[in-house]
Amino acid sequence: MIAFITRRVGVILLTMLCLSFVVFFFVNLDPNLRKLAIFQTEMRATDQDLESWLQRNGYRDNFFLRFGRWVGVWPKEPVIDEATGQVAQRSRFCNEPPEARFSGVIQGDFGCSTAFRTPVSMRLPEALRATGILMFWVTIVMVPVSLLIGVLAGMREGSKLDRGLSVGSIVSTATPEYVSGIIFTAVFASWLGVLNGSAATALTKGFTFSNFTLPVMTMAIYGTGYIARMTRASMAEVMTAQYIRTARLKGLGFGKIVLKHALRNALIAPFTVIMLQFPWMLTGVVVVESIFNYKGFGWLLVQAASNNDIDLVLACGLISVVLVLLTQLISDVGYAFLNPRIRVS
């Protein structure tokens, strides 16, 4: 088990390195750098101005050197103002050390966000906290509802209840967040006027039922159908097992069979699905936060990517990759833990 986890952590680190490199390559493509320079010089700059800005701030240094600096295996060097010989800050909003030193992701320095004009480490935690709250409530709503639907549908396969719930689940898996978001907003905010169509106030004035229900509902609906279908399949399979037949022949009531015998075994498979749902929720978070203007991680990711905010994009990419891979690891280990017939190797 220990060896398995160690190896997986090794793979995770390698994946992180590779993906960061790919992201680094893309955000440093020439058109993207020019976009950044135009954005940062904030005036009508000639091509020469842009080029000298990029040159001065070290964007024209060797690509691998710069990646090494970001990772923290190569020292970051301060910019020396040629006129005065003094150390010049790259930007007004992030302080950089006056001498060359190792300061990258390994050392915990995520760099400087050019779009928000603040160090990445200042902006990221609050966004993650906001998204964490959203994800927490989505999980609270989504998991019990979908498990209940799945168990109810799967305990009597082919019944009317099963048919109805299954069609409902298919409809919900066909509804991406941007569709359900619009439908819910149109119905609950525009037409009925009972809920708030924007969640922007949730972070500033506190979470209330009216400003937070729509984002949670919108996000939960897509995953619910999927988990419910998996639970149904798992439940239906368990219900045909020999020990259920034995229990029935013993004369146990149907409710007791479902609750005491079937449920525990039927919930092993959905556990994996729920864990693997988290990476998927990451995409959902981006869409939902954009629709409802909720300034969390997804919103930050969109802002960073559309402004080509190099350090912030890299940090966001790194965090999402870690999240995806860790949930995979937990789901694998947890599956082996829950199901003694499976052995990790």
Place this chain on the structure above:
Amino acid sequence: MESVGIFGIIIGGLARFWPVWIALVVLIACVVKWKRKLGLLGHLFDSMIGIAGVLICCFWLFTAIFADIIAPLDPRVQVSIMKNAIPGAVNPETGMVFLLGGDQLARDVFSRMVYGARIVLTIAPAATLIALLVGITLGLPAGYFGRRVDQVLSFLANLVLAFPVILLFYLLVTPGIMETAIPYAMAGVLFLVPIVFFCTLFYTRFTARPEKLYPYLAVTLILGSWIYAGLVFDADPLGIVSIEPNELNIFVAVVFASSPGVFRIVRGLAMDIKTRDYVAAAQTRGERPWYIMLWEMLPNARGPLIVDTCLRIGYTTILLGTLGFFGLGMGPESPDWGTAIKDGSQVAQLRLYFWQGLTPALALMSLVLGLNLLADSMREQSLKD
């Protein structure tokens, strides 16, 4: 402004789709007549879910085909008097009805929805097909050979899968990247895969029968390189096959994002099928690995693959919508559903003129629903066998 009312909208809408109804009636008549001979398609009509799936999918397919006849206006035409018009509003000058109202740029929402179907139904199935071929070409050897091949390919696939889809699209589909050679290089590699796939397919089968092998290879190479030249270099000598740079960019990004998923499924299937007796028999016969993979294993993996492809077209439709929703790739004037959803979902727009966002949203949802229903009933059918 005058309006034809709710019944006017329903009747007008039904009337507008007349070519689709005719096509659907013909389709149903054909299916009823030759049900026994149609195999899978005939079996789909055994359950309500299957019928619903086929009808919804075919509805959108025919809408895409007959878009020119159905849509009363060009999707880009602006009729300034109809700005933000309510559904069913009548243009006082020409008497033309805007069945689903006008959008904020005074375009006909109904026409845009109809033309949007054409965009979605060309890109989504085509991209899924290429992704399927890429996934098969890489997944079969990974599952069959195992070991190093599998390790390397699986690592690469997991790399792409670990990436948040949105970030991938923000990196791959930006105006900036179209200035570089990256989309063309990726297109060059990805579109090469189908050609290689079909060449290998025919080569492994007909090595001993050159009189069959050469015609097949020639047809594949000529057709393949013709389409390849048109798509990648925009240099089709006949001028038929061509694609806008931004559409190529979207296409490539979507293929790239969905092939690892296909890869994983094919790999899993291959690992399972590898242990069957007929594979051992072929190995004992001394068949080459690629013959076994393409002609012994692939046909036996077709059931789950068809179901998955069906689901994946729906998923690709959702991805295309996401791209449009974030304003990536598609032009701002493009009538595709994602862009229309984005335009209609701004807070003020949604509050006052909800039909602008709701129409494309419901269109997209119904298409994906149709594909999901179709996949579900196909899975049921394949479980029955």
